[in-house]
Amino acid sequence: GQQLNQSPQSMFIQEGEDVSMNCTSSSIFNTWLWYKQEPGEGPVLLIALYKAGELTSNGRLTAQFGITRKDSFLNISASIPSDVGIYFCAGQNNAGNMLTFGGGTRLMVKP
């Protein structure tokens, strides 16, 4: 089946630094979603991407849908302590299909 490789697995950064994480797939997706999960909570949808090449922002977060439709990245600018959590990418072929999740990137921010 489809697999999503998400990297890095974890990051420990200083407050104020920018962060970048990405997902690559062995096959094409038509939609990419990025989620954040904090301890004790369910994943929260951050950004949804629908077109190849699309670049979308949500506050300090920016995500892009790769041209090949096999990859996506998420950038966080000027990180703050509340950015701590696990970030998951998820790909979907069409609205009726399941989401395939990446392994997650655990972000830790040092004040």
Next chain:
Amino acid sequence: SAVISQKPSRDICQRGTSLTIQCQVDSQVTMMFWYRQQPGQSLTLIATANQGSEATYESGFVIDKFPISRPNLTFSTLTVSNMSPEDSSIYLCSVKLAESSYEQYFGPGTRLTVT
């Protein structure tokens, strides 16, 4: 989005017993799903909960182990049957607001520990 609640939020159960997890949404939704998140792992889809018909299970998950009900457009239950320590996970309900929508929203999860 939608407000999704799950009950219980956590439980500790003995092996061999069963636990039913409830998912309640504050508005009618077309699609509801159940996911499992094993400790330190990503999310894996267990099944799609279909209203008025049997759930659609993903490979590796069976109805006898994870029976699912969906009596209406705002409520679903997942039962974890004959539990073993390997079933210790977070179980998450998610919803799509419209069938044509790609976006899924998640509940807070139920943290299950089987001893």
